[in-house]
Amino acid sequence: MRRNGFTLVELIIGMVITAMVMAAMAAVSTAVSSGWQQADSADTAFVTGAQVQTRLAEYFRPAAAFGAVQKGTLGSSVSPATLFFWRSDQTSGASPTGDGLIEFNEIGLLRYDPTSEELRYYYATDWNSWSASTQATANLLANTAYINNTGNVANFMAACPNYRVLMRNVKGMQINTVTDDKPLLEFVIDLEDAKGQSSVHYGTVTLRASSTATN
Amino acid sequence: MVMVLVLVALASVLSYALLSSQSMMMQASANSHRAAQADALAESGIQLASYYLQNPASAPVLNGSGFYPGQTGVSFGSAVDGTVDIVVTRIDNSTFDIASTSHYGTASSSPLARSLGARASVQYAYLPTEAATVNGGLNVLSNTTITGAVRANGTVNLSLGGTINGTIYAPSVTGILTGLLGSIVTTTTSGGSNNPTPIAIRDYSTYTYNGQTYRAKLIASASATLGATSDNPLGVYVAAGDLTITSAATINGTLLVPNGKLIVKSSNLTINAATNMPALIVKSDIAFSGNARKLTVNGLSWIGGVLTKSGTTSGNITVFNGAAQFASGTPITSNYSGTVKINYDARKAAATGFLPGQGTTASAVTIKTFNNK
Numbered sequence: 001m002r003r004n005g006f007t008l009v010e011l012i013i014g015m016v017i018t019a020m021v022m023a024a025m026a027a028v029s030t031a032v033s034s035g036w037q038q039a040d041s042a043d044t045a046f047v048t049g050a051q052v053q054t055r056l057a058e059y060f061r062p063a064a065a066f067g068a069v070q071k072g073t074l075g076s077s078v079s080p081a082t083l084f085f086w087r088s089d090q091t092s093g094a095s096p097t098g099d100g101l102i103e104f105n106e107i108g109l110l111r112y113d114p115t116s117e118e119l120r121y122y123y124a125t126d127w128n129s130w131s132a133s134t135q136a137t138a139n140l141l142a143n144t145a146y147i148n149n150t151g152n153v154a155n156f157m158a159a160c161p162n163y164r165v166l167m168r169n170v171k172g173m174q175i176n177t178v179t180d181d182k183p184l185l186e187f188v189i190d191l192e193d194a195k196g197q198s199s200v201h202y203g204t205v206t207l208r209a210s211s212t213a214t215n
Numbered sequence: 216m217v218m219v220l221v222l223v224a225l226a227s228v229l230s231y232a233l234l235s236s237q238s239m240m241m242q243a244s245a246n247s248h249r250a251a252q253a254d255a256l257a258e259s260g261i262q263l264a265s266y267y268l269q270n271p272a273s274a275p276v277l278n279g280s281g282f283y284p285g286q287t288g289v290s291f292g293s294a295v296d297g298t299v300d301i302v303v304t305r306i307d308n309s310t311f312d313i314a315s316t317s318h319y320g321t322a323s324s325s326p327l328a329r330s331l332g333a334r335a336s337v338q339y340a341y342l343p344t345e346a347a348t349v350n351g352g353l354n355v356l357s358n359t360t361i362t363g364a365v366r367a368n369g370t371v372n373l374s375l376g377g378t379i380n381g382t383i384y385a386p387s388v389t390g391i392l393t394g395l396l397g398s399i400v401t402t403t404t405s406g407g408s409n410n411p412t413p414i415a416i417r418d419y420s421t422y423t424y425n426g427q428t429y430r431a432k433l434i435a436s437a438s439a440t441l442g443a444t445s446d447n448p449l450g451v452y453v454a455a456g457d458l459t460i461t462s463a464a465t466i467n468g469t470l471l472v473p474n475g476k477l478i479v480k481s482s483n484l485t486i487n488a489a490t491n492m493p494a495l496i497v498k499s500d501i502a503f504s505g506n507a508r509k510l511t512v513n514g515l516s517w518i519g520g521v522l523t524k525s526g527t528t529s530g531n532i533t534v535f536n537g538a539a540q541f542a543s544g545t546p547i548t549s550n551y552s553g554t555v556k557i558n559y560d561a562r563k564a565a566a567t568g569f570l571p572g573q574g575t576t577a578s579a580v581t582i583k584t585f586n587n588k
Contacts (some may be wrong), residue, residue, distance in 0.1 A: 036237070
C-alpha cells in the first residue's frame with residue numbers, strides 16, 4: 001500500500017538543503033549589501049567632493065587677493081582655519097576696471113567654526129544699509145595691512161555678524177595659500193555625511209582675477 | 216509554492232531597490248561630472264575671447280570696431296561635447312566685458328548650461344611700421360644698410376655704398392639711388408606734430424608687471440650679463456647720467472639712459488628686449504670710443520641724439536634689429552666710423568605704452584573681474 005508524505009530522512013535532507021540554500025543566499029545578500037554600501041559611500045564622497053570644490057570655487061575664483069591665513073589642522077580645534085581675502089575690486093562707471101583700492105565691503109573672511117562644525121563666510125552682507133558715515137569710517141580701516149593681520153579677525157566678525165554658512169558637518173579643515181603669479185587656495189576638508197561617515201576632500205581654487213591693491 | 220513566490224517577490228523588490236538606488240547614484244555622479252564639464256567649457260569661452268581680443272588677426276570674425284564680438288555655438292572640436300556662446304561688449308577703449316554660456320551635452324541628454332562672465336582690460340602696444348624714422352633729414356652713408364621702410368620729414372640722402380631695401384617716405388630723396396632697392400613715396404610732412412618719431416615717450420623707469428609695480432635698477436656700468444631679477448622681472452636698467460660701457464656685456468631687458476649719452480667702449484654690447492618692451496632709450500647721443508666697438512640692439516630703440524664718436528674711433532658696428540627711431544635729424548653722422556645695419560622686425564619692435572595713451576596692437580589681456588552668473 002502506497003503512503004502519502006515524506007519519510008523523516010527525506011524531510012531532514014530537504015531541510016538541510018533548504019538551510020544550505022538559505023545560508024548561501026544570506027551570504028550573497030550580505031556581500032551585495034556590503035558592496036552596495038561601499039559603492040554608495042564612494043559615490044557620495046565623489047559627489048560631495050565635487051560639491052565642495054564647486055562651492056569654494058564659487059567664492060574664490062573671483063577673488064582678487066589673499067590676506068592673512070591661519071592654516072588650521074584637521075585634528076584640532078585650536079587656531080581653526082581662517083582666511084582674509086579681497087573678494088574682488090568692484091567696478092563702476094568711473095572705474096570700469098576697479099579703483100585698485102580695498103574697500104570694506106570688498107573684504108571677505110573664510111572661517112571654520114569648530115564648535116558649530118560650520119564653514120562660515122563673513123562679509124558686509126548689509127553694506128547698503130550702512131550709513132554713509134559708517135561706510136566711510138569702515139573704508140578708512142580697509143587696506144592691505146588690515147586683511148594681512150589676523151588680529152583683525154574678531155573685529156571683522158563683529159562688524160559683519162550676518163555670515164553665510166558654506167558647509168555644515170565639517171569635522172575639520174586645513175587651508176594654505178600660494179601667492180605667486182597664479183595665486184591659489186589649497187584646502188583639505190573633513191566632512192561627515194548623514195550616516196555619520198567621514199570623508200576627507202582635497203582641492204584647489206585658482207584666483208582668476210588676481211590683483212594687487214594700491215592701498 | 217506560496218513560500219517560493221514570496222521569496223521571489225522579496226528578491227525582486229530588493230533587486231529593484233538596489234538597482235534604483237545605484238541608478239540614482241550614477242545619475243548624481245554623472246550630473247556632477249556634467250556640471251564640472253559645463254563650467255570648464257564656459258571658462259574656455261572666456262579664455263578664447265581673451266585670446267581673440269589680444270590677437271584679433273586670429274579671430275574668425277571681427278566687428279566694425281575691429282574687435283571680436285563673440286559668436287554662438289562655438290565648438291572646441293569633436294572630442295569636446297557641447298558648445299559655448301560668447302558675447303564680447305566694449306566698455307571703453309581698452310575694457311571689455313565677456314559673457315560665456317556653455318551648453319554641455321547633446322540635445323537628447325538635456326544640455327546643461329553654465330554662464331560665466333569676466334571684465335578684461337586690453338593693453339595695447341605701440342608697433343612702428345618702419346625700420347627707421349627720423350625727425351629731420353637722413354644721410355645714408357656708405358656701410359649703412361636699412362632693411363625695411365624709412366620715414367623722415369627731411370631729405371633722405373643716399374651715399375655710394377648706402378642701401379635702403381624698402382620704401383622711403385620723405386619730402387625728397389637725393390644722392391646716389393643705386394642703393395635704393397625699394398620705392399619712394401614723396402610726403403609733404405614737416406616738423407611739429409607730424410614728426411615721424413615721437414618726442415614724448417613713456418618713462419619706463421617704473422613699470423607694471425603681473426599687476427605689480429617695479430622700478431628700474433640703477434647702473435653705473437655693465438659687464439657680463441644683466442637680466443631679469445625678482446625685483447626687476449623685465450630687466451629694466453637705468454643710468455643716472457651718461458653711461459659708459461667698457462666691457463663686453465649683454466642686457467636681457469631694457470637699457471634706459473634718460474639724462475645723457477650712451478658711450479660704447481665695449482667690444483660687444485648686446486641688448487635683448489623682453490617681449491613688448493623697448494630695448495634702448497637714450498636721451499642724447501650714442502657715442503663710440505676706441506676701435507671695433509659693437510652695439511647690437513634687438514628690440515625697439517629710441518635715440519634722442521645721433522650716432523657719433525667720443526674721441527678716436529674706427530671700425531664700429533651698430534645693429535638695430537626691430538626698429539630704430541631718431542628724434543634728431545641726420546642721426547648717422549660723419550663722425551661715426553663703421554657700419555650701421557637697421558633691420559625691421561615686427562616681432563621685436565612692439566612696446567607696450569611707448570606712446571602714452573596710444574597703441575596699435577594688443578599686447579596683453581588682463582582679467583580684472585571674474586563673475587559666476
